[in-house]
Each structure stands twice: as structure tokens, then as C-alpha cells.
Amino acid sequence: MPETVTVLGIETSCDETAAAVVRRRLDGEAEIISNIVASQMEVHAPYGGVVPEIAARAHVELIDDVILRALADAKCGLQEVDAIAATAGPGLNGGLMVGLTAAKAVASAASKPFYAINHLEGHALTARLTNGLAFPFVLLLVSGGHTQILLVEGVGAYRRMGTTIDDALGEAFDKTAKLLGLAYPGGPAVEAAARSHSMGADITLPTPMVGRPGFDFSFSGLKTAVRQTAQSLADQNDGLSQDAVAAICHGFQRSICRVLTDRVGRALDDVAGTFERQLPLVIAGGVAANQTIRHALETLVADRRSHLIAPPMALCTDNAAMIAWAALERMEAGFTPDGFDFAPKPRWPLDASTAPKIGYGKRGAKA
Ligand code: KG4
Numbered sequence: 135m136p137e138t139v140t141v142l143g144i145e146t147s148c149d150e151t152a153a154a155v156v157r158r159r160l161d162g163e164a165e166i167i168s169n170i171v172a173s174q175m176e177v178h179a180p181y182g183g184v185v186p187e188i189a190a191r192a193h194v195e196l197i198d199d200v201i202l203r204a205l206a207d208a209k210c211g212l213q214e215v216d217a218i219a220a221t222a223g224p225g226l227n228g229g230l231m232v233g234l235t236a237a238k239a240v241a242s243a244a245s246k247p248f249y250a251i252n253h254l255e256g257h258a259l260t261a262r263l264t265n266g267l268a269f270p271f272v273l274l275l276v277s278g279g280h281t282q283i284l285l286v287e288g289v290g291a292y293r294r295m296g297t298t299i300d301d302a303l304g305e306a307f308d309k310t311a312k313l314l315g316l317a318y319p320g321g322p323a324v325e326a327a328a329r330s331h332s333m334g335a336d337i338t339l340p341t342p343m344v345g346r347p348g349f350d351f352s353f354s355g356l357k358t359a360v361r362q363t364a365q366s367l368a369d370q371n372d373g374l375s376q377d378a379v380a381a382i383c384h385g386f387q388r389s390i391c392r393v394l395t396d397r398v399g400r401a402l403d404d405v406a407g408t409f410e411r412q413l414p415l416v417i418a419g420g421v422a423a424n425q426t427i428r429h430a431l432e433t434l435v436a437d438r439r440s441h442l443i444a445p446p447m448a449l450c451t452d453n454a455a456m457i458a459w460a461a462l463e464r465m466e467a468g469f470t471p472d473g474f475d476f477a478p479k480p481r482w483p484l485d486a487s488t489a490p491k492i493g494y495g496k497r498g499a500k501a
Pocket residue numbers: 148276277278279280303304305307308319320321322325419420421422423424425450451452
């Protein structure tokens with residue numbers, strides 16, 4: 135193992151085409167040397183969500199330039215890179231194929247080892263890149279595609295404690311926004327509308343799963359309640375006023391905060407029993423941008439004399455620095471590189487115990 139380790143990472147699992155160079159320096163510090171993210175948000179906005187075929191085509195158009203920009207920004211030639219990594223799943227098959235093919239081609243041409251990375255592992259390990267956080271910790275991952283509570287005990291040692299049984303939380307925000315005629319992506323629009331709520335009475339919406347055993351989530355009932363409330367307010371008042379939209383968004387966010395603090399609180403208490411101390415809580419994913427949610431979680435951990443770690447927003451949402459970092463952590467932990475025959479895995483649970491046992495080894499899933 136060289137004294138510094140430098141990894142080029144590539145991420146194409148959803149609607150961002152991203153490449154980054156991350157280094158472990160001689161002094162042991164981790165450093166993001168470049169971090170390029172080309173967002174396709176505008177391409178998908180007219181459809182109110184990500185269109186897989188359009189995403190795949192956009193990745194093909196952007197990927198070469200994004201990789202070259204990441205290397206140029208890092209002032210780094212391929213000969214200085216120790217490994218190439220790409221997201222292999224979970225995500226949209228077409229996009230995964232583009233990133234994986236590019237990474238394998240670069241690794242093959244430059245004779246460098248190749249690592250196929252689980253996107254969720256990237257999110258799970260980010261707080262170690264940004265904050266040098268020690269294992270173990272609890273991760274709340276809340277994005278457009280995922281809603282999970284994970285116990286992170288080491289590189290490759292993840293236990294999924296809870297997940298959504300229907301919609302992801304970001305998806306619930308996006309669908310709520312669409313129902314109320316707000317812009318895409320819905321999260322920021324719902325948050326802004328909720329902040330403007332001051333007129334009239336508060337609206338109380340359901341809080342699915344609160345008080346139930348376990349740590350799972352469900353958001354589809356809340357979405358239905360939003361639709362019914364909006365419909366009845368519109369019927370009563372001959373249309374949905376801005377004040378009514380603000381009141382619904384406020385009520386929606388309040389329900390979400392109740393659900394999150396209940397589920398995450400239970401998870402924190404559960405692991406505190408096992409470890410005989412409170413573990414830190416990390417939040418990641420696009421929904422982590424929501425200030426009301428952050429505040430609720432801060433209060434939750436403060437009550438437990440623990441602390442909340444929220445990596446900078448650019449590293450909470452999808453990026454390639456987290457993919458390069460996950461590969462770097464795997465190299466340092468002694469994991470062997472992956473073969474060029476590694477195929478995309480649109481479904482790839484991080485926690486092997488929640489996945490089919492056939493084809494899984496000690497070090498996780500095999501292609
Ligand atoms: O992690 P991300 O950028 O992309 C993936 O889904 O992988 O997350 C995007 C999601 C969208 O559903 C968006 O509506 C939501 O994060 N989001 C928010 C906020 N900003 C983005 N949700 C609530 N409040 C926000 N301020």
C-alpha cells in the first residue's frame with residue numbers, strides 16, 4: 135500500500151453525473167481534491183421526476199467531460215491515481231451501466247485496480263471523510279430513493295435497522311408538492327411553503343408508524359391524507375388558497391418530524407442498550423437539507439446527550455467523492471478489487487442479512 139492513497143470515483147446511479155478525486159494524505163488526513171457534479175435536474179423537471187431513459191442518455195453525454203474535469207481540477211494524471219471506483223448499485227440500470235463501463239475502461243487502460251461500490255455505502259461512510267467519525271454510529275439516510283436507519287459498525291459492517299415499506303421520504307415530499315401544485319423538486323418547495331404558514335389554524339395529519347414496534351417507516355398514508363385534506367379545503371373554499379397550501383405543508387412537515395423522531399429515537403435507544411452508551415447520529419440524503427427536520431433531530435439527540443453530524447449539503451446529496459472514499463476505505467481495510475465482469479445491481483441491499491443468501495460471501499454481495 136503506498137503512503138498516500140488516491141482514488142478516482144464515479145457516480146451515475148440516478149440523475150447526477152459525478153466524478154471526484156479523493157486522497158488519504160501522508161499525515162493521515164482525508165482530502166477531497168476535486169468534486170464535479172453535473173446535475174440533470176433541469177432535464178427532468180418538466181416530467182416532475184427522473185425519467186430513466188433520459189437520465190441514461192444524459193449520463194452518456196456528460197460522463198467523459200465530468201471525468202476529465204475531475205482529473206484536471208485535481209491536477210492529477212491517471213498515473214497518480216491508485217484505484218478507480220464506480221457506483222454499481224442500487225440505482226437505475228442504464229445510468230449504472232454508463233458509470234461502470236467508464237470506470238472499467240479507465241481502469242483497464244491505465245492498469246489500475248477497479249472497485250464496484252454500493253451507493254449506500256458511500257452515504258454511510260461520508261461522515262468519516264468529512265468529520266473523521268469513528269465507528270460505530272447510526273445513520274439516517276433520507277433521499278428521493280431511500281429512507282433507512284443503519285447501524286454502521288465498520289467498513290462492510292452495516293445493519294439495516296429500519297426502512298420504508300412504501301414511499302421514500304424525498305418521494306413523499308415530491309408527491310406532496312405535486313399534489314399541491316408546487317415546483318419540482320418538492321422538498322425545498324414544501325419547506326418554503328411550510329415556513330410561510332402563519333394564517334389560520336394548524337392542520338393535523340396522520341403520523342404513520344409512530345409508537346409501533348421496530349424502526350420501519352411508511353409514508354403513503356400521509357400522502358393520501360394530504361390529497362384528501364387538499365381536496366376538502368378546495369371544495370369548501372372554491373379552490374386551494376396559498377394559505378391553505380402553507381397550512382398543509384406545515385402539518386405535513388410536523389407529521390414527518392414526529393415520525394422521524396419516534397423511529398430514530400427508538401433506534402438510538404436500542405443501540406444504546408447494546409453498546410451501553412449513546413451513539414452519534416449522522417444524517418444524509420437530500421432531505422437532510424430540511425431545516426425543520428434537522429432541528430427536530432438535534433433536539434432528539436440533545437435529549438440523549440448525543441450529537442448529530444450532518445455532512446455539508448454537497449456531500450449529503452449524491453456525489454462521487456463518497457464513492458471514491460468508500461473505495462479508499464475498502465482498500466485500507468484489505469478488501470480485494472472487483473473484477474471487470476462486475477455487473478450493475480439495480481437492487482443491492484447494503485445489509486447482506488436482508489438480502490438473499492445465495493451468492494453472498496463474508497465480504498458482501500458477489501456479482
Ligand atoms: O439525495 P438526493 O439529492 O437525490 C437522491 O434522491 O438520491 O435527494 C433528493 C430528494 C428529493 O426528493 C427532494 O425533494 C428532497 O431530497 N429534498 C428535500 C429538501 N431538499 C431536497 N426534502 C425536504 N426538504 C428539503 N429542503
